[in-house]
Amino acid sequence: MIEPETLEPGEPVTQFSVLLQNRAGALAALAKLLRNNAIEVVGISVQDSRDATIARLVVTDPDLAQQIFVEKGIPFTTSSLVVVAMKEAGPGLLQVLDTLMVAETNIDFAYSLMPSPKGQAQLAMHVEDYDFAISVMNQAGFKLVFQGDLSR
Structure with missing residues (x-):
């Protein structure tokens, strides 16, 4: 019996959960910041609340995105x-x-x-x-x- 070929998994897809102020344009400003650094958003989910918004993002360059978030003081967490x-x-x-x-x-x-x-x-x-x-x-x-x- 031949065992099915198992693929060596690659690096997990990184999701950023970013805390944004709940105000008009906050998400657009975040997307522009990333785009200006040649990072594309390929996945997005937004959870709204009255005071703050959690934006879940999947991007093309998570290492650079993390560096930018740290430099700009943008609160975030990551998950796979x-x-x-x-x-x-x-x-x-x-x-x-x-x-x-x-x-x-x-x-x-x-x-x-x-x-x-x-x-x-x-x-x-x-x-x-x-x-x-x-x-x-x-x-x-x-x-x-x-x-x-x-x-x-």
């Missing part, structure tokens, strides 16, 4: 995301969710990324156990996306 490229958003989504359910692992939150240069839908997920989820998704044959794949 499992990102899956899907050929079909509808059926693909259900397959991803079913695979993780059968493996009994939880998704803390999820959101889609901008389409890849190949036009594939990409689902970013923060899971309770990154290494386990990567292993499960890899064994199930899903196309995983790593940080190097997002750098354009």
Whole structure:
């Protein structure tokens, strides 16, 4: 019996959770700051509250973004995301969710990324156990996306 080929995982996709003042233009100013430094935002999720906003960002150059945030005094945290490229958003989504359910692992939150240069839908997920989820998704044959794949 031939064992299925397992791919050596790349560097995890980094998500930044950035604390912004809840005011008009704050998110646009952050995007412009990144763009002016040749960093593209490829994924975004915004959680609003009355006083502050949490912007979750996936960018093409997380090392430089982190350096800029530190230099500018912008509060942030980072976390690793499992990102899956899907050929079909509808059926693909259900397959991803079913695979993780059968493996009994939880998704803390999820959101889609901008389409890849190949036009594939990409689902970013923060899971309770990154290494386990990567292993499960890899064994199930899903196309995983790593940080190097997002750098354009």
